[in-house]
Amino acid sequence: MSSEKLAARRRGVGSGLAFVVSGPSGAGKNTAINRLIAETPSLVYSASHTTRAPRPGEKDGVDYHFVAKDEFARMVERGEFIEHVVYLGDQYGTSKGEMARLAALGLDVVLNIDVVGAQTLRRTGVPGTRLAFVFFAPPSLDRLGERLRARGSESEAAIAERLRVAAREIETLASFDYLVINDTIETAVRELGAIVAAERLRVVA
Ligand code: 5GP
Numbered sequence: 001m002s003s004e005k006l007a008a009r010r011r012g013v014g015s016g017l018a019f020v021v022s023g024p025s026g027a028g029k030n031t032a033i034n035r036l037i038a039e040t041p042s043l044v045y046s047a048s049h050t051t052r053a054p055r056p057g058e059k060d061g062v063d064y065h066f067v068a069k070d071e072f073a074r075m076v077e078r079g080e081f082i083e084h085v086v087y088l089g090d091q092y093g094t095s096k097g098e099m100a101r102l103a104a105l106g107l108d109v110v111l112n113i114d115v116v117g118a119q120t121l122r123r124t125g126v127p128g129t130r131l132a133f134v135f136f137a138p139p140s141l142d143r144l145g146e147r148l149r150a151r152g153s154e155s156e157a158a159i160a161e162r163l164r165v166a167a168r169e170i171e172t173l174a175s176f177d178y179l180v181i182n183d184t185i186e187t188a189v190r191e192l193g194a195i196v197a198a199e200r201l202r203v204v205a
Helices: 003-008 029-039 069-077 096-104 115-124 141-151 156-170 185-200
Strands: 017-022 043-045 048-050 064-066 081-087 090-095 108-112 130-137 178-181
Touching: 017 115, 017 185, 029 043, 029 108, 029 185, 048 069, 069 081, 069 090, 081 096, 081 115, 090 096, 096 108, 115 130, 130 185, 141 156, 178 185
Parallel strands: 017 108, 017 130, 043 108, 048 064, 130 178
Antiparallel strands: 048 090, 081 090
């Protein structure tokens, strides 16, 4: 077998891979994903659509596509989402168009979605895309509480609600392929990188 043929037996880069990263909000997922993408060739972030207001520093079209409720509802009606959820009163969705656009550019993508969305994708799949499911966890719920308070963007009541949601989210762990625990950001990014590398090295039939 020629070396080209042998190399083609690996899944490779830009072969329609999507890394679905889920887990409690505030666990450091965004920071870890941003660093992973900065150091991984041909891997990009697929920004979701949301009706929530931008937090300080968040950019439209980069962190999220921030849209009004009626615009989000129109997109739902037109069937433009692969999946969408209501999370703590705001709507979030992964658009088909964004995924298709990035795949056509030969890029693998990272989706940052909640566990309900991840379970939907696990069930339905995404045509032409190979999904790898990663649960990104804080070292403990106590540490998660500390991180949410340090972020300073939410009230105590909102933080308590996020911790309750986080406890429920951790119970869905068995439906994921990989577990990354964010003890230190360096280790978490290295482990995410190892998952990307392993998935790209998988043998294809
Ligand atoms: P945050 O408001 O903290 O940015 O996000 C809240 C939660 O919504 C996070 O767990 C995040 O992963 C999730 N989320 C963001 N975009 C999407 C999406 O398109 N679909 C789903 N199902 N969840 C999302």
